[in-house]
Amino acid sequence: MPIIRHFLGWDTPFLTQVADFLLKTEFRESGASNRFRSHPHDLSSLFVVTPGRRFRRRLLELLTEKASSDWIPPRFAGLGDLLDRATSADKNAASDTLALLCRLAALRRMERDTLAPLFPYPPERDDLAGWYSLARDLATLDAELAAAGLTVEDVLAKISETSNERRTAQWKTVCRIRNVYLALLEKNGLRDRHQLRIEAIEKGRCAIHGTLLLAGTVDAPPLVSRLLRVLAETRPVHVLLPAPESEKDRFDDTGRFLPAKWESAIPPYEKIAIETVGSPAEQAYAVIRTIAEKENFSCERLTVGVGDEALVPEVQRRLCVHNLRGHWAGGLPISRTSPFRLLAALREFAARPRLSSLLPLLRHPVFEDFVRRKIEVPSVLVPLERFLQETLLTGTPDSWPENEATAAVQKILPRAKDILPSDCSQEEPLSERMKAIAEMLRRLYEEKSFHRYGPAALEAASLESLASRIKTVAALPENLSRNLATTLDEALGLLSASFEGESLPEPSASQEVEILGWLEVPYDDADEIIVLGFNEGSIPSAPPSQPLLPDSLRTRLGLPDRRHRFARDLLYLTLLAHGHKLRLVSGRFDREGNPLLPSRLLLRGSAEKKAERILQFFHRDADTTAPPLIDHQERNSWTIPLPIKTLALKKISMTDFRTFLACPYRFYLAKLLPEPIAPEDPRELDSRLFGTVLHSVLAKFGSEKTKRDSTNAEEIEEFLVSALEKEMTKRFSAARSPAIRIQQEVIRKRLASFAAFQAEQVRLGWRISQVEMDCSLRFPAFPSLPLVGRIDRVDLGPDGEVRILDYKAFEKKENVERCHKRNDEWIDLQLPLYRAAYLEKTKNDGKDLSVGFVCLTKEGTYLSTAQNWNNESYVSALEVAQECIKKILDRAFWPPGTPPYRDDPYRNICLENYPFRSEILERLRNEGSSME
Numbered sequence: 001m002p003i004i005r006h007f008l009g010w011d012t013p014f015l016t017q018v019a020d021f022l023l024k025t026e027f028r029e030s031g032a033s034n035r036f037r038s039h040p041h042d043l044s045s046l047f048v049v050t051p052g053r054r055f056r057r058r059l060l061e062l063l064t065e066k067a068s069s070d071w072i073p074p075r076f077a078g079l080g081d082l083l084d085r086a087t088s089a090d091k092n093a094a095s096d097t098l099a100l101l102c103r104l105a106a107l108r109r110m111e112r113d114t115l116a117p118l119f120p121y122p123p124e125r126d127d128l129a130g131w132y133s134l135a136r137d138l139a140t141l142d143a144e145l146a147a148a149g150l151t152v153e154d155v156l157a158k159i160s161e162t163s164n165e166r167r168t169a170q171w172k173t174v175c176r177i178r179n180v181y182l183a184l185l186e187k188n189g190l191r192d193r194h195q196l197r198i199e200a201i202e203k204g205r206c207a208i209h210g211t212l213l214l215a216g217t218v219d220a221p222p223l224v225s226r227l228l229r230v231l232a233e234t235r236p237v238h239v240l241l242p243a244p245e246s247e248k249d250r251f252d253d254t255g256r257f258l259p260a261k262w263e264s265a266i267p268p269y270e271k272i273a274i275e276t277v278g279s280p281a282e283q284a285y286a287v288i289r290t291i292a293e294k295e296n297f298s299c300e301r302l303t304v305g306v307g308d309e310a311l312v313p314e315v316q317r318r319l320c321v322h323n324l325r326g327h328w329a330g331g332l333p334i335s336r337t338s339p340f341r342l343l344a345a346l347r348e349f350a351a352r353p354r355l356s357s358l359l360p361l362l363r364h365p366v367f368e369d370f371v372r373r374k375i376e377v378p379s380v381l382v383p384l385e386r387f388l389q390e391t392l393l394t395g396t397p398d399s400w401p402e403n404e405a406t407a408a409v410q411k412i413l414p415r416a417k418d419i420l421p422s423d424c425s426q427e428e429p430l431s432e433r434m435k436a437i438a439e440m441l442r443r444l445y446e447e448k449s450f451h452r453y454g455p456a457a458l459e460a461a462s463l464e465s466l467a468s469r470i471k472t473v474a475a476l477p478e479n480l481s482r483n484l485a486t487t488l489d490e491a492l493g494l495l496s497a498s499f500e501g502e503s504l505p506e507p508s509a510s511q512e513v514e515i516l517g518w519l520e521v522p523y524d525d526a527d528e529i530i531v532l533g534f535n536e537g538s539i540p541s542a543p544p545s546q547p548l549l550p551d552s553l554r555t556r557l558g559l560p561d562r563r564h565r566f567a568r569d570l571l572y573l574t575l576l577a578h579g580h581k582l583r584l585v586s587g588r589f590d591r592e593g594n595p596l597l598p599s600r601l602l603l604r605g606s607a608e609k610k611a612e613r614i615l616q617f618f619h620r621d622a623d624t625t626a627p628p629l630i631d632h633q634e635r636n637s638w639t640i641p642l643p644i645k646t647l648a649l650k651k652i653s654m655t656d657f658r659t660f661l662a663c664p665y666r667f668y669l670a671k672l673l674p675e676p677i678a679p680e681d682p683r684e685l686d687s688r689l690f691g692t693v694l695h696s697v698l699a700k701f702g703s704e705k706t707k708r709d710s711t712n713a714e715e716i717e718e719f720l721v722s723a724l725e726k727e728m729t730k731r732f733s734a735a736r737s738p739a740i741r742i743q744q745e746v747i748r749k750r751l752a753s754f755a756a757f758q759a760e761q762v763r764l765g766w767r768i769s770q771v772e773m774d775c776s777l778r779f780p781a782f783p784s785l786p787l788v789g790r791i792d793r794v795d796l797g798p799d800g801e802v803r804i805l806d807y808k809a810f811e812k813k814e815n816v817e818r819c820h821k822r823n824d825e826w827i828d829l830q831l832p833l834y835r836a837a838y839l840e841k842t843k844n845d846g847k848d849l850s851v852g853f854v855c856l857t858k859e860g861t862y863l864s865t866a867q868n869w870n871n872e873s874y875v876s877a878l879e880v881a882q883e884c885i886k887k888i889l890d891r892a893f894w895p896p897g898t899p900p901y902r903d904d905p906y907r908n909i910c911l912e913n914y915p916f917r918s919e920i921l922e923r924l925r926n927e928g929s930s931m932e
Contacts, residue, residue: 003228003237003253007245010578013525014242015055018215019062021240022046022074041067046074047210049082051217053505054329054516055523059215062525075210079217079224084193086208086227087200093193094185096139097472097498101430102188103135104128105483106180114176117169126427128486129493136500138177141548146194147221148559149201152178158556170548188477197223206230213238216523218257219568222558225254242523242575250571259567266604267573273583274602276617279591283532284314286585287513288322290530299324303514305521305531307538307599310591312515315532319513327512329520331503337462339441340496342366346440347492350424353417361416370444374415419443424488431481433491434474441466461504469498522572528581535586536597540565566600573601586617639920640911643668643893652888654777654789654837658828660884663897666906667888684739691809693731694747694856695792697723698754698807702771702793711762717755721748750809750856757854757861765798775837779878782885791834793854803850803865804834809857816853816864820877829884831866832877846871895921 008017022043043063050056056076063073077085084090094102107115107122108131115122123130145151156171185192200206201223208231217224218241228237239255250261277283287304291297306312309330316326334340345361362368421436428436441463450460473495476484486494514524518539521529533539543551543562554561576582586598598617603610649671660667685693700723702708707719728736728744736744773791793805808814820828831851839846852865887893896910904912911917 001232001236003232003239003255005248005251005253005255006238006240007243007248008240009244010242010575013579014216014523014575015058015062015525017242018059018240019066022048022063022213023067041071043074044072045210047082047208047212048074048076049079049212049214049217050076051215051219051523052078052520054520055216058525074213079220082208083197083224083227086206086231087197088205089193089196089200092191093196094188094190095472096193097469098190098476099185099192100132100135100139100498101473101476101480101484102184102190103138103177103181104131105480106177106184107131107135107138108483109180110177115173117166118173118177126486126490128430128484128490129497132494132497133500136497138174141174141546142178142194144546144549144559145557146198147223148557149198149223149226150557151195151198155553155557158553167548174548184480188480201226201230204230204233208235211236211238213240214255215240216242217255218242218251218571220254220256222256225252225256228254242579257568257571259564262567262571263563265567265570265574267570267601268577269602269605269609271577271582274586274613274616275583276586276588276598276619278588280311280314280587280589281318283311283585283587284318286532286583287315287530288318290528290583291322291324299511299513301527303516303521303524303526303529305516305518305524305529307518307531307533307535307541309517311532315515325509325512326515327508328506328515330517331505332458334462334465334499334502334504335496337504338364338366338459339462339466340499342444343466343492343496346419347489347496349416350420350487350492351489353413353420355413358413358416362412366444366448367416367419369447370419371412371415373447374418375411421488427485427487429478429481430484430486430491430494431474431476431478433486433488434470434495436488437491437495438467438470438474441470457507458504465499465502465504466495469495473498518569518572522575524580526580528583529576530583530585531576532585533587534584534599534602536599539599539601540569569601570604588617640665640896640909640924642924643672643891645891648672648891649785649888651786651788652885654787654833655830657833657881657884658830659899660888661827661829661880662899663910664887664893665896665910666899666904668893669906669909672893684737685743687809690743690747691807693724693727694750694809695807696727697747697751698792699772700727701758702768708758708768709762711759713756713759716758717752720751720755724748724751746858750858750861753861754854754856757863761795761863766795766803768793769796769802770794773838775834775841777833777837777840779882779885781882782889785885785889787833787837787881789830789834789837791838794838797848799848801848801850802844803852804831804838805852805854805863806831806834808853808855810855812857812859813862814853814855814864816851816866817868819853820866826877826880829877829881832869832874833881835874836878895925 006021008014008021023041048059050059056078060073060076063071084093093099108125112122119134123134142152145155152171152174156168156175159168159171162168182192182195206227212228212231212235214220214228214237217239228239231237241251241255243251250258250265252258275286277286291302304315304326306315312326312328312330316328319326342361342364345357345364345367348357349361351357362371419440421440424436445463450456450463514526516524518531518541521531531539540562549557549559551561555563584602586602587596589595598613602613602617643665656667656671659670697720701716701720704719707716710716724744724747728740732740770791771793773794775789775791777787777789791804792807795803795805797803816831820826820831835846835849835851838844839849850865851869852863855862855864898912907913911920
């Protein structure tokens with residue numbers, strides 16, 4: 001009997017028409033149960049095939065809305081499920097995972113010379129993830145050929161007709177690999193799924209229970225058409241098409257569209273709103289403008305289509321700012337879920353179990369919690385990061401310096417290693433490795449509970465996927481498992497690679513704007529659709545990256561080629577234009593600022609209309625610039641957190657006034673919060689640690705009386721270099737990184753110039769009197785808050801003069817007065833406070849007392865003293881200090897200022913360089929600048 005085609009038209013959304021068709025038309029076979037034969041909405045005898053899961057889910061929702069409360073749903077399937085069930089290919093076929101591992105084993109068995117025509121530079125033998133990637137590429141190639149009813153032998157025969165020796169050699173290699181792969185499957189009592197499908201269809205061994213109905217499968221692969229013709233010999237096959245009867249000649253007898261008929265079609269452009277904007281942000285903003293035009297907006301009435309998936313985050317962020325949510329039907333890449341991030345960190349640690357790989361692992365909350373329970377401390381990560389910031393340790397623990405801090409850290413490393421198997425660096429059968437990974441995950445997650453709904457739903461789904469895949473691989477046949485013996489880190493890499501390209505459906509909620517890919521949006525049932533990324537390379541899509549199948553060969557083999565994709569997208573555009581209110585948005589630039597081209601789909605029709613659309617694309621005057629992602633309105637949740645009233649200081653360092661004068665809020669963040677911000681993964685000395693090392697070496701020198709009074713620069717330099725090496729070994733171990741060794745050389749050069757400077761000072765009669773002199777200062781008005789400091793160096797002159805000096809590691813020459821005052825305003829109080837504390841401690845009258853810097857710069861060492869400060873200057877500095885203390889005691893840390901220095905870890909918290917920062921500060925000021 002013939003395949004029955006039903007043309008439903010395209011003036012209303014196709015999904016709605018399919019639901020109405022199923023409910024109004026009776027599809028009951030004579031053998032249906034008497035119980036349901038008279039039921040008005042009994043669809044149980046139907047086997048409905050749809051082009052995708054989203055189509056299937058939405059059709060089920062529509063049927064539930066339209067049918068009676070006791071309706072009976074049909075059986076749903078995708079095109080792949082139809083092929084497996086009709087041909088019974090799912091009974092004896094190897095699972096996708098097992099088939100890929102067999103291909104991997106087949107590849108590794110081949111000699112490198114045999115693989116050379118196809119893979120000139122194959123992975124190393126132990127790189128299972130690399131081999132898996134090649135196996136997946138071959139599996140994708142095989143699947144595409146099988147969808148057209150072809151095998152690699154068919155392609156080789158077609159290639160052999162040409163004189164392309166290189167291409168022929170490549171396909172001969174593909175054939176050899178496939179033969180080894182099939183032999184491995186057979187050895188383990190399995191068959192290739194695609195081979196089973198083709199054989200069953202060729203021999204007519206196909207059957208399906210119930211009435212078969214296909215909806216919207218206009219782009220089904222040729223193998224499905226061959227299957228439908230076989231099935232139609234024994235039972236009714238119905239195909240629902242999204243087009244009117246007048247278009248019947250543009251579809252074949254199985255409902256597949258005919259590219260040659262559709263590539264000349266002209267969509268109804270008069271029904272389409274066409275818009276061109278600049279950046280991806282402006283494309284996303286076009287969605288907001290579309291929503292703003294509605295008086296009573298409903299999420300169900302608008303769907304966003306994207307030609308480029310990179311636009312999805314832009315749309316979601318823009319919707320979020322306007323209190324809306326965007327649900328991406330493509331789902332979340334499984335590699336971005338928490339368990340897979342843990343797998344990646346575990347792999348690095350298993351390969352190199354040391355401090356550098358431990359930190360990223362401890363940043364995962366599940367693993368940090370595991371180690372924290374082992375050593376019974378409230379926190380592991382914060383002290384470890386702080387320790388690493390101070391020591392920058394590399395290498396293994398046996399090369400670390402022995403001190404209390406390293407001893408504490410060495411307690412963490414063994415506890416972290418405890419999660420790894422003892423033989424993780426040895427090669428073991430892959431199935432055994434999977435069992436070990438399963439045990440690791442069990443121990444890490446044994447105290448965590450998950451719910452299928454709520455915030456942890458994705459993590460639970462990710463773990464379920466992992467458990468299923470691990471179980472499959474752990475059950476490998478013994479001989480295949482031994483053939484794939486590997487280390488733990490390679491097994492982890494292989495497990496992660498097996499999920500590449502897979503996604504998890506994100507849970508949807510009410511009041512969400514649906515975001516669909518271009519191939520799904522034509523079948524959506526929303527009233528209005530806006531399609532973003534309507535550019536060449538996205539719609540129509542660029543050719544698939546498959547060097548073995550260039551477009552010319554695709555055409556000869558009957559595989560989807562450029563013409564096929566162009567004709568298909570013309571069909572989809574026509575469907576959208578007829579059945580929906582449609583807006584197409586093209587961008588002129590991508591995220592990197594590269595220019596884009598308009599889609600060829602817009603260049604149809606008369607020459608005048610083509611020219612009009614081209615001019616519109618390149619005419620920029622009408623562009624609407626998207627506002628910044630975060631605006632300054634009250635609905636904006638981005639803000640600067642106000643200080644907390646309860647926090648207080650017990651003392652103030654004299655060097656901290658510089659921070660307070662620049663920005664009281666940063667002073668609060670740095671000095672009052674319990675956990676200061678630490679940079680991630682420090683790999684070299686920052687400016688603070690660089691100065692600390694330099695100060696420590698100079699302090700040792702100043703304590704050596706026989707050395708500090710020397711006039712021999714070479715002798716001084718020799719001592720300083722030796723002290724530097726000891727200090728570096730003490731702090732950073734002997735196994736220092738190249739970056740730290742370079743910085744050590746920079747310090748050495750500065751110490752060499754200091755040696756010449758110091759020898760000259762001694763010849764001039766100056767002697768170092770004290771180094772690292774602790775001092776303190778209390779103001780009578782504020783006795784509860786002492787000021788503390790440490791003077792680097794006090795010198796005595798030939799005539800009894802005294803000078804207080806502070807070491808500075810500047811990059812270039814600086815003036816001590818300019819470092820303390822700008823525009824006659826104090827910006828730093830360090831040296832005036834040092835002077836006041838010294839006078840109080842020594843009872844000096846200050847007449848012959850001066851202050852200054854010893855500046856160790858890359859250009860040399862020089863002395864800078866305050867020449868223009870008088871007693872009034874010092875008095876004014878102390879007055880400013882008292883004003884600051886009063887504000888600190890009053891907790892007046894608001895509003896944030898703008899510090900004059902670049903090295904600012906708090907710039908993001910303070911919204912530096914944010915365009916609406918002043919408006920946010922004003923709003924917060926109106927809410928109350930005092931701490932709540």
